[in-house]
Amino acid sequence: MTAEIRHDWSLAELKAIHDTPLLELVFQAAAVHRRHHDPREMQVSKLISIKTGACPEDCAYCAQSSRYSTGVAPERLMEKEKVLEIASAAKDAGVSRVCLGAAWRSVRDGEQFDRVLDMVRSVTDMGLEVCCTLGMLTETQARRLEDAGLYAYNHNLDSSAEFYETIITTRTHADRLRTIGSVRQTNVTLCSGGIIGLGESVEDRLKMLKTLAAIQPQPESVPINILSRVPGTPMADNADVPDWDVVRMIATARIVMPASDVRLTAGRAKLSPAVQALCFLAGANSIFSSETEFMLTKAVPSPSYKADQALLAELGLRFREPFSRRDEACGQPDARECLAVEASDIGLATAEPAGVAS
Ligand code: SF4
Numbered sequence: 032m033t034a035e036i037r038h039d040w041s042l043a044e045l046k047a048i049h050d051t052p053l054l055e056l057v058f059q060a061a062a063v064h065r066r067h068h069d070p071r072e073m074q075v076s077k078l079i080s081i082k083t084g085a086c087p088e089d090c091a092y093c094a095q096s097s098r099y100s101t102g103v104a105p106e107r108l109m110e111k112e113k114v115l116e117i118a119s120a121a122k123d124a125g126v127s128r129v130c131l132g133a134a135w136r137s138v139r140d141g142e143q144f145d146r147v148l149d150m151v152r153s154v155t156d157m158g159l160e161v162c163c164t165l166g167m168l169t170e171t172q173a174r175r176l177e178d179a180g181l182y183a184y185n186h187n188l189d190s191s192a193e194f195y196e197t198i199i200t201t202r203t204h205a206d207r208l209r210t211i212g213s214v215r216q217t218n219v220t221l222c223s224g225g226i227i228g229l230g231e232s233v234e235d236r237l238k239m240l241k242t243l244a245a246i247q248p249q250p251e252s253v254p255i256n257i258l259s260r261v262p263g264t265p266m267a268d269n270a271d272v273p274d275w276d277v278v279r280m281i282a283t284a285r286i287v288m289p290a291s292d293v294r295l296t297a298g299r300a301k302l303s304p305a306v307q308a309l310c311f312l313a314g315a316n317s318i319f320s321s322e323t324e325f326m327l328t329k330a331v332p333s334p335s336y337k338a339d340q341a342l343l344a345e346l347g348l349r350f351r352e353p354f355s356r357r358d359e360a361c362g363q364p365d366a367r368e369c370l371a372v373e374a375s376d377i378g379l380a381t382a383e384p385a386g387v388a389s
Contacts, residue, residue, distance in 0.1 A: 257298025
């Protein structure tokens with residue numbers, strides 16, 4: 032399986048895959064999926080916004096940026112007891128991973144980070160995988176998260192390096208890659224993907240996949256988000272993403288990152304059960320679910336636990352157990368063996384900006 036993982040996909044190859052007649056593309060992606068994953072298994076995560084709103088960054092799609100009037104009320108760092116209460120309910124619903132999200136530009140050492148580390152330890156002790164998405168972080172901070180038991184760190188690339196600078200000006204793509212490099216110095220797994228529907232071209236989408244596939248090892252989890260248009264943001268009136276675009280993106284990601292979990296994330300609530308099933312057939316094997324029916328904030332809807340339990344049962348899929356993929360190492364080298372990811376390693380000019388949303 033390892034031999035099938037390539038890091039040198041060309042844009043022309045990605046375009047050829049992406050533009051394959053749709054049913055043939057889904058068939059090919061499903062075949063790749065079955066070689067690397069149990070096709071009857073779905074990894075289900077629960078997002079918890081542990082610190083909401085008032086973010087200084089200007090990500091043009093985000094309900095939590097302080098630059099836009101979106102109606103999202105800022106909230107201080109959540110108490111650990113509340114986090115554990117939500118995590119416990121999530122575990123009972125079949126969730127294997129809890130993702131703790133904080134609307135920070137970057138992690139700052141101090142009392143708040145210490146509290147997050149304590150949350151990571153306590154949720155891990157419950158027998159759940161923990162992911163954090165806290166913004167930029169240093170290698171030392173990544174190691175502290177690793178020591179606390181963190182399973183995954185999310186840091187998305189959002190889009191191509193070129194398009195990134197048109198949607199975010201307060202960070203660069205190179206900043207994102209530096210944080211990814213920090214995570215890759217630890218055994219914390221990497222969750223990194225992007226968003227479609229921002230106004231980007233198909234080429235931008237494919238360039239993002241090219242960059243992700245070039246990371247060594249490839250991200251263990253690749254979220255594909257569909258823009259949820261948030262009133263008050265510059266992207267409130269963006270065009271809908273056609274369902275077929277979503278299926279093509281999922282299938283292409285599956286083929287070029289065969290061992291990764293491909294995560295159908297924000298925007299799934301807008302997809303019919305039939306389109307979701309087509310995405311699962313094309314290789315999406317990871318989702319977010321929530322009893323609140325929203326993702327991090329009320330601005331972005333999510334299917335409920337009940338709806339997802341019914342959908343997975345209908346499709347003959349079962350919830351993946353926590354920690355059941357770690358031993359497989361995704362068929363890729365141990366992250367510690369890999370050097371920090373630098374822009375030059377993945378074929379980007381170092382001056383190119385881009386960024387990601389936490
Ligand atoms: S996506 Fe993350 S970094 Fe960007 S504004 Fe929202 S919370 Fe802040």
